[in-house]
Amino acid sequence: MFIDSHCHLNFPELAENLGEVLENMRRSDVGQALCVGVSLDKFPQVLALAEQYENIFASVGVHPDHELDAEPTQEMLVRLAQHAKVVAIGETGLDYFRLKGDLEWQRIRFRTHIRAARECGKPLIVHTRAAAADTLRIMEEEGAEQIGGVMHCFTENMEVAEAALAMNFYISFSGIVTFKNAVVLKEVARQVPLNRMLIETDAPYLAPVPFRGKVNQPAYVKHVAEEVARLRGIPLEEVANATTENFRRLFHVL
Ligand SMILES: [Zn+2]
Ligand SMILES: [Zn+2]
Numbered sequence: 001m002f003i004d005s006h007c008h009l010n011f012p013e014l015a016e017n018l019g020e021v022l023e024n025m026r027r028s029d030v031g032q033a034l035c036v037g038v039s040l041d042k043f044p045q046v047l048a049l050a051e052q053y054e055n056i057f058a059s060v061g062v063h064p065d066h067e068l069d070a071e072p073t074q075e076m077l078v079r080l081a082q083h084a085k086v087v088a089i090g091e092t093g094l095d096y097f098r099l100k101g102d103l104e105w106q107r108i109r110f111r112t113h114i115r116a117a118r119e120c121g122k123p124l125i126v127h128t129r130a131a132a133a134d135t136l137r138i139m140e141e142e143g144a145e146q147i148g149g150v151m152h153c154f155t156e157n158m159e160v161a162e163a164a165l166a167m168n169f170y171i172s173f174s175g176i177v178t179f180k181n182a183v184v185l186k187e188v189a190r191q192v193p194l195n196r197m198l199i200e201t202d203a204p205y206l207a208p209v210p211f212r213g214k215v216n217q218p219a220y221v222k223h224v225a226e227e228v229a230r231l232r233g234i235p236l237e238e239v240a241n242a243t244t245e246n247f248r249r250l251f252h253v254l
Pocket of ligand 2: 006007008036091202
C-alpha cells in the first residue's frame with residue numbers, strides 16, 4: 001500500500017471529480033492521503049474532506065505564495081489544529097521563486113507556523129523554493145527540530161537534505177524525481193535514509209512521468225515510489241512499506 005503525503009483534493013481540478021479520484025486511489029493501492037491546507041478561507045473544505053473520508057487527513061496553514069491572504073496568528077493555527085484529523089501545520093515556508101521584492105512577511109509567517117507547531121505538538125509541512133538557506137536558518141532559529149516535520153516536494157541537493165534530516169525532518173519526493181533532467185534530485189533519492197523519506201503527488205500539480213503535464217492525482221504516487229525503488233535498486237514493496245511506516249510515525253496516524 002502507498003500513502004500520498006501531500007495533495008490538494010479540495011482544488012477544483014480534483015474536487016470536481018472526487019468520486020473518480022478516490023476510486024482511482026483504491027484501485028492503485030493508495031490507501032491514505034494528506035490533504036494539505038494552503039489558506040484559512042479554504043481550510044473548511046480541507047477539513048470537510050477529512051471528516052467525510054476516513055482515509056483522508058488534513059493540515060492547516062497559509063502558503064507562502066498567498067501574499068494577500070488573511071494572516072494567520074499562532075493562536076488561530078493552534079486552535080484549528082486541535083481537530084483529531086488535522087495531523088500537521090502547513091504548508092508553510094519560503095518561496096523566492098514565485099514572488100519577488102521584500103518578502104519579510106513570508107519569513108514572519110513561517111516563524112508563526114513553526115511556533116504554532118511547537119505549541120500544539122504537530123509536525124510541520126515545509127515548502128521551500130529558491131530559498132533553502134533562509135528556510136534552514138529560520139527553522140534553526142525557531143527550534144523547528146523540537147517538533148520535526150517534512151520538507152515537501154523536495155528539489156534541493158543532498159547538503160540541504162542533510163541539514164533538514166539533522167533537524168528531525170523527513171524528505172518527501174514528488175513527481176519531479178521522475179523527470180529526466182532531475183539529476184541532482186535523483187541522487188538525493190538514492191541517498192536519503194529509507195526510514196526518513198516520504199512520497200507525494202502535490203496533486204493536481206506536478207504529475208509524474210508518464211502523466212507529465214496532465215492533472216495529477218493521488219493514485220499516481222505509485223510512479224514516484226517506482227522511480228525511488230529503481231534509483232535505489234530495491235523492490236517497490238520496500239519503498240511502499242517504508243514510506244507508509246514513515247508517514248504514520250511522523251503524523252501519528254494508524
Ligand atoms: Zn508546496
Ligand atoms: Zn502543496
